[in-house]
Amino acid sequence: MVSITAASVTDLRFPTNRTLAGSDAMNPDPDYSAAYLELSTSDPDLTGCGFVFTIGRGNDIQAAAVTAVADRLVGRNLDGLLEDPSALNRELTWDSQLRWLGPDKGVMHMAVGAVMNAVWDLRSRREGRPLWSTLVHLEPAEVVALVDWTYLADFLDPARARELLEERRSERDSRVALLRRDGLAAYTTSPGWLGYDDNKLDRLCRRALDDGFSTIKLKVGADLADDRRRLGIARRAIGPDTALAIDANQRWGVPQAINAIEQLARFDLRWVEEPTHPDDIVGHATIAKAVHPVPIATGEHLANPTMAKQLLQLRGAQILQIDATRVAGVHDLVAMILLAAHAGADVIPHAGGVGLCEAVQHFAFFNAASVAADPSRLSLEYVEHLHEHMAQPVKVTAGRYRIPTQPGAGTAFHPTTADSFAYPAGAHWQQ
Amino acid sequence: MVSITAASVTDLRFPTNRTLAGSDAMNPDPDYSAAYLELSTSDPDLTGCGFVFTIGRGNDIQAAAVTAVADRLVGRNLDGLLEDPSALNRELTWDSQLRWLGPDKGVMHMAVGAVMNAVWDLRSRREGRPLWSTLVHLEPAEVVALVDWTYLADFLDPARARELLEERRSERDSRVALLRRDGLAAYTTSPGWLGYDDNKLDRLCRRALDDGFSTIKLKVGADLADDRRRLGIARRAIGPDTALAIDANQRWGVPQAINAIEQLARFDLRWVEEPTHPDDIVGHATIAKAVHPVPIATGEHLANPTMAKQLLQLRGAQILQIDATRVAGVHDLVAMILLAAHAGADVIPHAGGVGLCEAVQHFAFFNAASVAADPSRLSLEYVEHLHEHMAQPVKVTAGRYRIPTQPGAGTAFHPTTADSFAYPAGAHWQQ
Numbered sequence: 001m002v003s004i005t006a007a008s009v010t011d012l013r014f015p016t017n018r019t020l021a022g023s024d025a026m027n028p029d030p031d032y033s034a035a036y037l038e039l040s041t042s043d044p045d046l047t048g049c050g051f052v053f054t055i056g057r058g059n060d061i062q063a064a065a066v067t068a069v070a071d072r073l074v075g076r077n078l079d080g081l082l083e084d085p086s087a088l089n090r091e092l093t094w095d096s097q098l099r100w101l102g103p104d105k106g107v108m109h110m111a112v113g114a115v116m117n118a119v120w121d122l123r124s125r126r127e128g129r130p131l132w133s134t135l136v137h138l139e140p141a142e143v144v145a146l147v148d149w150t151y152l153a154d155f156l157d158p159a160r161a162r163e164l165l166e167e168r169r170s171e172r173d174s175r176v177a178l179l180r181r182d183g184l185a186a187y188t189t190s191p192g193w194l195g196y197d198d199n200k201l202d203r204l205c206r207r208a209l210d211d212g213f214s215t216i217k218l219k220v221g222a223d224l225a226d227d228r229r230r231l232g233i234a235r236r237a238i239g240p241d242t243a244l245a246i247d248a249n250q251r252w253g254v255p256q257a258i259n260a261i262e263q264l265a266r267f268d269l270r271w272v273e274e275p276t277h278p279d280d281i282v283g284h285a286t287i288a289k290a291v292h293p294v295p296i297a298t299g300e301h302l303a304n305p306t307m308a309k310q311l312l313q314l315r316g317a318q319i320l321q322i323d324a325t326r327v328a329g330v331h332d333l334v335a336m337i338l339l340a341a342h343a344g345a346d347v348i349p350h351a352g353g354v355g356l357c358e359a360v361q362h363f364a365f366f367n368a369a370s371v372a373a374d375p376s377r378l379s380l381e382y383v384e385h386l387h388e389h390m391a392q393p394v395k396v397t398a399g400r401y402r403i404p405t406q407p408g409a410g411t412a413f414h415p416t417t418a419d420s421f422a423y424p425a426g427a428h429w430q431q
Numbered sequence: 432m433v434s435i436t437a438a439s440v441t442d443l444r445f446p447t448n449r450t451l452a453g454s455d456a457m458n459p460d461p462d463y464s465a466a467y468l469e470l471s472t473s474d475p476d477l478t479g480c481g482f483v484f485t486i487g488r489g490n491d492i493q494a495a496a497v498t499a500v501a502d503r504l505v506g507r508n509l510d511g512l513l514e515d516p517s518a519l520n521r522e523l524t525w526d527s528q529l530r531w532l533g534p535d536k537g538v539m540h541m542a543v544g545a546v547m548n549a550v551w552d553l554r555s556r557r558e559g560r561p562l563w564s565t566l567v568h569l570e571p572a573e574v575v576a577l578v579d580w581t582y583l584a585d586f587l588d589p590a591r592a593r594e595l596l597e598e599r600r601s602e603r604d605s606r607v608a609l610l611r612r613d614g615l616a617a618y619t620t621s622p623g624w625l626g627y628d629d630n631k632l633d634r635l636c637r638r639a640l641d642d643g644f645s646t647i648k649l650k651v652g653a654d655l656a657d658d659r660r661r662l663g664i665a666r667r668a669i670g671p672d673t674a675l676a677i678d679a680n681q682r683w684g685v686p687q688a689i690n691a692i693e694q695l696a697r698f699d700l701r702w703v704e705e706p707t708h709p710d711d712i713v714g715h716a717t718i719a720k721a722v723h724p725v726p727i728a729t730g731e732h733l734a735n736p737t738m739a740k741q742l743l744q745l746r747g748a749q750i751l752q753i754d755a756t757r758v759a760g761v762h763d764l765v766a767m768i769l770l771a772a773h774a775g776a777d778v779i780p781h782a783g784g785v786g787l788c789e790a791v792q793h794f795a796f797f798n799a800a801s802v803a804a805d806p807s808r809l810s811l812e813y814v815e816h817l818h819e820h821m822a823q824p825v826k827v828t829a830g831r832y833r834i835p836t837q838p839g840a841g842t843a844f845h846p847t848t849a850d851s852f853a854y855p856a857g858a859h860w861q862q
Binding site for chain 2: 029095104105151154250255278307
């Protein structure tokens with residue numbers, strides 16, 4: 001019998017604001033951070049990790065919330081928890097007192113996500129598989145049972161979700177073989193941060209092309225004239241055959257979004273990301289209808305599957321950008337992947353930050369292998385910095401994510417990272 | 432010159448779960464709590480208070496978040512802050528790093544609410560007025576300027592909001608005179624907690640009638656047969672002329688809600704509250720259409736004005752139940768009141784808990800005096816317990832809230848409450 005013996009939470013912060021990597025119209029000075037959880041067990045070789053990505057101030061509050069949730073697991077039997085992770089998911093998300101602080105959103109919901117992802121990290125490590133493989137090897141009925149259908153069944157009936165998974169089942173092994181061989185397309189946001197000057201933008205666009213990326217994303221939304229100029233530079237640099245997406249990071253109201261997208265559409269946009277407030281489902285639907293056929297993308301700030309359901313019901317987005325640490329972890333993410341498949345929307349996850357690429361790739365590969373109608377339409381965000389802080393950094397070569405092969409959920413930080421970047425005690429912050 | 436000299440935050444918890452007062456289908460065992468902020472100033476007679484109401488576990492996380500936001504005010508000039516509270520509101524809600532933890536929802540957004548409400552408490556105390564009066568004395572343009580219109584203007588144009596306020600302006604003084612004389616109707620939830628047995632329900636319904644209440648609300652949603660039986664008892668106790676509302680506290684999915692409301696409608700329901708998840712705007716619209724003309728009510732868990740906007744756009748609710756501590760305080764609440772007026776929805780605030788009646792009554796009186804089309808349609812929730820812990824307890828007589836007359840926002844707790852109920856150091860929790 002293995003039991004959970006301790007929950008250790010570390011406030012990790014990286015001084016990214018010094019380089020303006022990560023700068024966008026909404027977030028001018030992020031210090032990429034993580035409220036990082038390690039669950040120790042009575043097996044000294046078995047630790048499970050999870051985290052919430054934040055951008056600096058408030059990471060201590062997030063860490064306190066992760067501690068509050070994770071402490072409930074200490075002393076419990078791991079085998080019992082892993083036998084029915086949905087029961088644990090329900091216990092944590094339906095705890096009435098903690099739920100009051102959302103419900104199902106914000107600091108407390110993300111804290112549950114860190115804990116649930118750490119539990120699934122433990123499960124995959126014990127199985128000796130990467131998380132995507134753990135998920136791919138579940139039977140359709142088991143996948144359906146992961147989801148809390150309480151507020152979703154009016155859009156996607158669980159029986160229909162199971163049918164959908166069973167329809168894909170025969171392709172599973174050949175899809176996995178293809179993903180093992182070719183990986184999954186990455187797209188890069190590295191050239192397009194708003195803080196970069198025009199020369200750097202041009203240079204990085206050309207370099208992205210050389211590196212094999214077939215989609216490049218630019219941040220927009222601070223100034224429309226700047227956006228037009230920068231999109232012109234990017235389009236000239238990459239030519240007509242590379243896809244170009246833009247990300248407004250919520251800076252527009254609904255009419256401003258429609259106006260801006262109409263003015264920028266001539267640059268042939270693969271998608272427009274976060275055109276307005278992520279909670280404004282009705283606004284997204286209005287925008288999507290007005291700018292059709294330009295696809296609308298959002299998701300990194302969607303608080304829970306109930307929000308995703310409505311976005312898809314109203315056709316407010318054609319691309320759902322799930323994020324590994326915004327929601328309550330594996331169970332919410334599986335729900336969102338199934339909802340997107342039902343709606344015919346593509347899941348193109350949000351990544352970047354620190355650790356997000358490592359964590360979310362497992363859900364992208366699971367979706368490509370077991371759920372999506374057409375895996376060739378899928379891709380996954382890639383930002384090249386901070387991977388050295390992860391225990392198992394992603395492998396991206398020739399513009400493609402290579403399928404993870406090591407056990408676990410990709411959520412472990414490098415063992416020495418905390419020595420330098422724990423806040424405020426780490427060596428970097430003490431200088 | 433007066434400056435803010437300290438921000439003190441106390442974790443207050445009251446052992447309400449022992450009596451089942453406050454029990455409902457979603458919250459079986461609440462310990463009513465408050466993350467309570469006191470802003471001290473260089474004027475020893477001037478302190479500003481704000482709080483976030485929670486139901487127990489996690490109140491420490493909420494308190495830490497309030498501290499993180501409030502600490503930014505320490506050392507600053509109060510006159511400068513009060514000259515342009517919208518600038519402060521924008522500074523706190525648009526802080527990109529803290530905003531990432533929502534955005535505009537959950538623990539961090541409610542923390543901003545406690546701080547902004549404490550700042551307005553200071554403003555009203557300096558003016559020597561109750562908060563409702565401070566708001567009523569603002570010019571229409573000043574009220575409009577309190578609101579952040581970024582994500583709202585596609586539904587309600589600020590110019591139209593100003594017109595609406597100007598249309599009501601001529602009635603203001605006569606409305607205030609009437610409110611001073613007659614107060615505002617209270618409705619009571621005290622008889623209807625789910626944990627009470629049938630005899631207690633019957634007895635408390637009759638007592639509510641004797642106490643002068645014209646609307647009584649029952650909790651439902653755990654079991655439909657129980658709900659029918661309890662509604663029968665209540666309706667028999669109060670007769671046909673007293674209004675009867677029900678509150679499902681989010682327990683139903685969309686089809687279950689429609690089914691339940693169809694079965695309960697024969698009890699002549701004034702409204703059905705929180706039929707499903709508060710984030711499910713589309714679901715509320717589906718339910719409202721299906722059960723028309725039964726009015727749908729929600730709002731106590733609506734995270735922000737962007738959510739309220741959509742609820743009103745899609746006609747998902749005919750009654751908007753604003754809560755004093757769920758959103759980012761005065762500015763969000765004024766926005767929601769204006770949106771409701773524009774949509775023709777009634778604002779019937781959520782209260783109860785601890786301190787919520789004292790705080791939200793100011794917004795109800797402001798709405799009745801300056802905004803609502805027909806104040807006679809309005810009421811305000813009343814729950815009779817825990818008022819002894821507030822410095823200025825509400826006055827409810829003959830089923831009506833009496834207009835507050837003391838300066839401030841009603842947000843101050845009684846000076847001796849913390850001695851007993853600070854958690855875990857208070858005398859009660861040390862026993």
